[in-house]
Amino acid sequence: MSVIYVLLAISIIVAVGFFIAFIMAVKKGQYDDSYTPSVRMLFEDELVKDNSNKTILTKKD
């Protein structure tokens, strides 16, 4: 058994793996919105503290 078969098998498995990842990404809608994620990734640190106990709902004057 020549080494070329092993190499071919590995290369095809890797390629198919990436291909499946691509199909899954498309299916999940990752390519539907190409703008918002680019802005969202910069937000992480914006919230100073998490006030999950406090709620002010629709406040009317």
Add this chain to the structure above:
Amino acid sequence: MTFVSGINEQIIMGNNTCFHCGLDATSSTIIFDDKSFCCNGCKTVYEIFSANDLTCYYDLQQAPGATPKDIEGKYNFLDNTKIVEQLLEFNNDDTQIVTLYIPHIHCSSCIWILENLNKLNPSISTSIVNFGKKNVRITFNSESLTLKNLVALLSSIGYEPFISLDDYSVGKKHVDRSLIYKLGIAGFAFGNVMFLSFPEYFQVDGFWIEKYKHLFRWLMFFFSLPVVFYSAQDYFVSAFKGLRSKILNIDVPIALGVLVLFVRSTTEIIFDAGSGFFDSLTGLIFFLLLGKFFQQKTYTFLSFERDYKSYFPIGITKITAAGEEESIQVYDIKKGDRLLIRNEELIPVDCVLIKGTAHIDYSFVTGESKMVSKQSGDKLFAGGKQLDGSIEVDVLKSVEQSYLTQLWSNDVFKKDKAQSFTNITNSISKRFTIAILSIALIATSFWLLTDSSKALNVFTSVLIIACPCAIALSAPFTFGNILRILGKKKFYLKNASVIEQLAKINTIIFDKTGTITANKETSINYEGTQLSLDEENLLKSTLRGSNHPLSRSLYSILNKHDILTLDTYEEFLGKGIEAKYKDHNIKIGSAPFVGHTSDTATLNTTVHVSTNNQYKGKFTFYNAYRKGISQLFNILKKEYDLVILSGDNAGERDNLTKLLPTKTKLLFNQKPEDKLEYIKYHQNEGARVLMVGDGLNDAGALAQSDVGIAISENVNIFSPACDAILDASKFKQLFNYIKISKSAIKIIKWSFVLSFIYNIIGLYFAVTGQLAPVVAAILMPLSSISIVAFTTIATNIIGKGLDTD
């Protein structure tokens, strides 16, 4: 005196703008946290954000907000569970998902605040913004937060969603991603097949290649299977359809080429006659799909398919016989029902006014923002928006039968424009296919006589090399690039075929109001007794406090004066303003309000003025014609027949004849159906019509014309169904845009010439019977890439020409 002014002009003056929305806050005294606000609404939003540690909202973008509007009662239809169920995307016991369209989404602050909605209300678990589509997908728990309260929460922070009848009927939208899958598969196979073909390209002799070439070839075969049977299936389907209706479209030679490539390659590897052409096969389909993908430029924030449903509300309040209010679905409205139309609500059906004073804004229908007053007993038409308090009406007709909505039952809305016209690629493909087939037959019969063993080889080679990859790519890449260039210049086209249609037109028809007149720009004329300096001073000081659009535009055209501090100031909604300074009293507003009874019913918007209970005169507002309209018409008249079709009366005829070239046809009092019929008649006479309009009343004409362009002051708000949307500020560029589409056709013709040269070179190899796989593998990508490069560079050069204007 006549003045021209821009209402929407913002005065940016340091601290004097509202911290929340950026509007002028000079006249307001609302200060909170050392920040000035233009109104209490804006201040309240700031309070909500600061109480929840969400003030980062103001760091990301300066003054990103919008003033929250009063929505009291407007969303009562969301109490109706049937309507709510239709709107929800997902509905399980304690998890509900809804996607809401929010027109105000415009910056990174908007994304940030809307994705942090859970900080404002714990019942919201997640919210995800799609910036391009301007919508937000919210997951919430309806046990503690109803959809109505969610909408109220969004409205209270200035992000009022827009819910229309469209959301109701469409249901769950299905996204078509098949082109990306096909492209992905073709690209994946192309790359792998290329690697596997390399050893045989270089003709490595000896034992090694002899041992492994079969494995390599069969691997290539398996990679090409999904490409031929899945990625390329559209070409086979289209070719089959074309042949059945006896049209030789471009997909016929493509499908033929793909089929011959696959069959010949497969037989070659089965009988060990050669390595086959799997590399060219997968590459060909990959490039073709790439062109298709590139041409598919879509503007997610625009819609070209809107009909009245996008404008109409879902639910409306019905007053039952017992006098109770009940929310019902718009389609359930029956003749004879009594409806309650609230402030800022749209009238969905033709009806008769029963109670209350109606001030109707028909701008959705006519494109003109002008208020019409109606008395009890007057007929109201569907599409009008009530602007002043609630009214009660009796229904005359159901939604589908109303005057405005009837237009959509016309057949023209069911027709697909793209199908009824042969595009440039298909028109050349007919001759091309015939030529290729005859070359193939002649070459084959020649070889049959001289060396019959080579005949079949030559026949297939001709069909392979002549596969019109480069021709099929010329149009997609040229149009795709033009589409992007025009999009940057605020001229948004629905698809590529619009460019071809635009290049062919010979008649241009314009709507008047809102199309050649501007809504933003107003000219104001004063009639009456000359105002004294004191009176003018008082007038200006009084207007300063009012937020009414008419007050604002009037304020901006009056001369600068010392600002007086008024003793009393009162604004009467829908009537006018009254103010007092020392012993001077001033009233500004409608004719009855200022005590002027002998008002002759004019069609124009007027503001009347009286001081110390003495009538002074009136300011009349006219829509001004767009700048550069004369020049535009004068350039256009050389090549096109020009027509103005107006739904208005002939009052402006004299002005228009002065302004426009003499041979322009002017037609007034045209109903929506009349416009449609006019275009249809002239198309039968051989005219190819470009219709430029704006309101829903032009919708029929826009659909009937060869190219329908909707003019829009703000592309984010609504425009009727059309082929293209043009930003109003670029109106005078219309001629240049038409010129560009003509140049695009020229570019495509040149790239056809270029691809014929490649075909002739390829055909030389094919007919002489020496087409090696490596030659095909070099020629095909080379021709494709050079065509793409040529069209891209050429379109960018003509696009550059636009900048200098």
